[in-house]
Amino acid sequence: MNAILKGADLRHVYGTGPTAFEALRGVSVEVNRGEVVLLLGPSGSGKTTLLQILGGLLRPTQGNLHLAGQLITGLDLDALSRLRLKHFGFVFQAYNLFPTLTAAENVAVALDLVGIRGSAGKKQARDLLGEVGLSDRADHFPAQLSGGQRQRVAIARALAADPEVVLADEPTAALDSHSGAKVIGLFRRLADQGRAVVIVTHDNRILKSGDRIVKMEDGLVVPGDPHAPEVHA
Amino acid sequence: MTTLIAWRNLAHDRVRLIVTLVGIVFSVVLMGMQAGLLLGFSKATTGLIDYAKADLWMVPKGTLDVDLGTPLDERRRFQALAIPGIRRAEPYLINFARWKKPSGGTESIQLVGTPVDSELAGPWNLEQGRLEDLAIPDAVIVDHLYAKKLGVSQVGDTVEINQRRAKIVGFTRGIRTFTQSPYVFTSIANARTFVGAPSTQAGYVLLSLTPGADPAQVEAAIEARIPEVEIFAAKAFAKSSSDYWLYTTGAGFSLIISAILGLVVGIVIVAQTLYASTIDRLPEYATLKAMGAPSRYLYQIIITQAGIAAAIGYSIGIVVVKILVIGAAEASAAPLLPLWLAVGLGVLTFSMCVGAAVISIRKVMAIDPVGVFR
Ligand SMILES: Nc1ncnc2c1ncn2[C@@H]1O[C@H](COP(=O)(O)OP(=O)(O)OP(=O)(O)O)[C@@H](O)[C@H]1O
Ligand SMILES: [Mg+2]
Numbered sequence: 186m187n188a189i190l191k192g193a194d195l196r197h198v199y200g201t202g203p204t205a206f207e208a209l210r211g212v213s214v215e216v217n218r219g220e221v222v223l224l225l226g227p228s229g230s231g232k233t234t235l236l237q238i239l240g241g242l243l244r245p246t247q248g249n250l251h252l253a254g255q256l257i258t259g260l261d262l263d264a265l266s267r268l269r270l271k272h273f274g275f276v277f278q279a280y281n282l283f284p285t286l287t288a289a290e291n292v293a294v295a296l297d298l299v300g301i302r303g304s305a306g307k308k309q310a311r312d313l314l315g316e317v318g319l320s321d322r323a324d325h326f327p328a329q330l331s332g333g334q335r336q337r338v339a340i341a342r343a344l345a346a347d348p349e350v351v352l353a354d355e356p357t358a359a360l361d362s363h364s365g366a367k368v369i370g371l372f373r374r375l376a377d378q379g380r381a382v383v384i385v386t387h388d389n390r391i392l393k394s395g396d397r398i399v400k401m402e403d404g405l406v407v408p409g410d411p412h413a414p415e416v417h418a
Numbered sequence: 419m420t421t422l423i424a425w426r427n428l429a430h431d432r433v434r435l436i437v438t439l440v441g442i443v444f445s446v447v448l449m450g451m452q453a454g455l456l457l458g459f460s461k462a463t464t465g466l467i468d469y470a471k472a473d474l475w476m477v478p479k480g481t482l483d484v485d486l487g488t489p490l491d492e493r494r495r496f497q498a499l500a501i502p503g504i505r506r507a508e509p510y511l512i513n514f515a516r517w518k519k520p521s522g523g524t525e526s527i528q529l530v531g532t533p534v535d536s537e538l539a540g541p542w543n544l545e546q547g548r549l550e551d552l553a554i555p556d557a558v559i560v561d562h563l564y565a566k567k568l569g570v571s572q573v574g575d576t577v578e579i580n581q582r583r584a585k586i587v588g589f590t591r592g593i594r595t596f597t598q599s600p601y602v603f604t605s606i607a608n609a610r611t612f613v614g615a616p617s618t619q620a621g622y623v624l625l626s627l628t629p630g631a632d633p634a635q636v637e638a639a640i641e642a643r644i645p646e647v648e649i650f651a652a653k654a655f656a657k658s659s660s661d662y663w664l665y666t667t668g669a670g671f672s673l674i675i676s677a678i679l680g681l682v683v684g685i686v687i688v689a690q691t692l693y694a695s696t697i698d699r700l701p702e703y704a705t706l707k708a709m710g711a712p713s714r715y716l717y718q719i720i721i722t723q724a725g726i727a728a729a730i731g732y733s734i735g736i737v738v739v740k741i742l743v744i745g746a747a748e749a750s751a752a753p754l755l756p757l758w759l760a761v762g763l764g765v766l767t768f769s770m771c772v773g774a775a776v777i778s779i780r781k782v783m784a785i786d787p788v789g790v791f792r
Pocket of ligand 2: 232354385792
């Protein structure tokens with residue numbers, strides 16, 4: 186079986202009492218190695234909530250999540266944190282780089298977290314930047330990079346621990362089409378290398394790069410032909 | 419890597435870094451100078467005792483401070499000599515007097531009279547003149563520190579003490595007084611003449627013990643035999659004297675309060691700037707947490723940041739303190755900076771900065787990594 190992530194009947198309620206809001210109302214999803222899954226749906230439909238649960242950032246109120254066959258719902262926060270470090274890479278819409286560190290140093294921090302330090306860390310940071318096509322920008326600070334370049338640094342950073350799963354929330358929303366295409370191409374390559382990639386997006390340009398689309402509405406997955414390239418902008 | 423992040427966090431905002439460092443330097447200088455002055459004053463108040471070789475001081479009952487002696491009949495000295503364990507007993511007279519400068523104008527002084535052949539007391543650090551010359555009637559020795567205040571400049575200068583002629587026969591170096599009335603050393607005979615005291619009057623009796631004698635036993639024996647007096651071990655008298663000046667006059671309290679104020683100001687400034695810089699980095703810290711960084715990693719960044727600031731601030735501050743201490747060496751209030759104080763200030767500065775990091779750490783502790791996907 187190829188599923189690296191398997192969520193069954195995931196539910197999530199924000200808040201308690203009269204202000205409680207059920208953002209996920211029973212979602213079952215599988216993510217396989219080597220595929221790019223696109224998470225689509227209107228604003229407020231629960232995409233980010235689902236992504237956070239899949240990445241071990243948020244514990245579902247109910248339901249089970251397996252990572253490579255191991256049940257991870259019910260783990261404590263520290264265990265989840267270690268799990269994220271080892272198995273997950275995250276990419277954010279706003280890049281979230283340290284503005285005071287260079288591109289190479291930003292990647293080196295992530296390597297430092299998994300114990301790769303010193304000259305080994307420096308070399309690997311440069312190698313990772315090379316993989317995203319930024320060898321010549323290693324010593325630039327984020328402010329000296331374009332949005333697309335920043336996002337590629339963030340992707341290099343997400344790859345530091347060589348994760349099996351890469352999760353991204355609107356990674357191209359702030360990018361022009363040329364930069365966006367480059368970033369999308371990178372995600373495609375990560376999947377081709379055998380990683381599972383989940384991308385939350387509104388970006389139509391991504392659609393053809395996805396292997397599978399999961400559409401959400403009102404905290405539920407909308408059933409339908411998983412390969413239907415149906416889009417509404 | 420945490421060190422690099424910490425350093426860049428600090429260096430990124432120059433203004434904030436300068437404010438932080440000014441705060442730490444201010445704190446180190448204030449704490450250092452106040453503590454140094456406290457030590458300097460404490461040394462000045464006990465100089466007469468510290469440099470005397472007496473084991474025990476016999477003082478009139480109720481005496482708390484060496485500078486504030488009251489008359490004691492020299493008969494007590496002979497009574498003491500009869501007690502087993504006493505090797506030597508010397509009279510010691512200390513009295514305020516009026517000093518008239520050659521150029522006119524008067525100063526208050528502390529006249530200190532000891533026997534010319536004293537083994538237990540007398541001026542020390544003699545730089546000019548001979549001790550034996552104190553045998554000359556009218557002869558006095560003063561300290562270079564106060565030469566200007568007393569209007570004298572060389573051996574042979576003559577002045578008036580309580581309207582009697584007095585002649586400078588020597589100078590000492592570095593004997594300070596806390597009371598601002600300089601010590602003027604003379605023979606006990608001259609001292610009695612200057613203050614118009616009978617030839618049997620002393621202020622204290624300095625005692626030295628025979629080898630092997632038990633000071634506590636001797637003390638008890640004397641106090642049993644001579645109820646009018648009290649016996650202090652030299653160390654105890656020194657402590658009583660410095661406590662008297664530092665705490666009953668409030669001088670010590672105000673120094674201590676200022677030092678604490680320095681500490682508080684330092685903590686507040688460091689806490690404030692560190693907190694502001696932590697707030698600036700909150701999104702990045704949340705990102706690190708989301709990536710799976712343990713909380714320890716974030717604390718390390720913040721504490722290192724506090725530590726680097728402490729190291730730089732302390733280094734600058736202690737140099738400033740040292741310069742001020744050297745500059746004030748000739749002043750009438752001379753702060754001291756012994757190594758243990760410098761080290762202690764360092765430890766305090768680091769504790770202060772790390773302590774100030776607590777609120778930042780609490781902020782980071784509360785970060786929910788979920789917040790990064792918004
Ligand atoms: N921390 C929270 N507390 C309360 N309600 C929340 C919280 N986070 C999200 N919600 C609610 O849960 C629902 C789903 O939010 P979610 O962020 O998953 O939507 P989304 O599909 O990612 O939307 P968007 O496309 O706008 O990013 C929304 O109605 C939102 O208001
Ligand atoms: Mg969202």
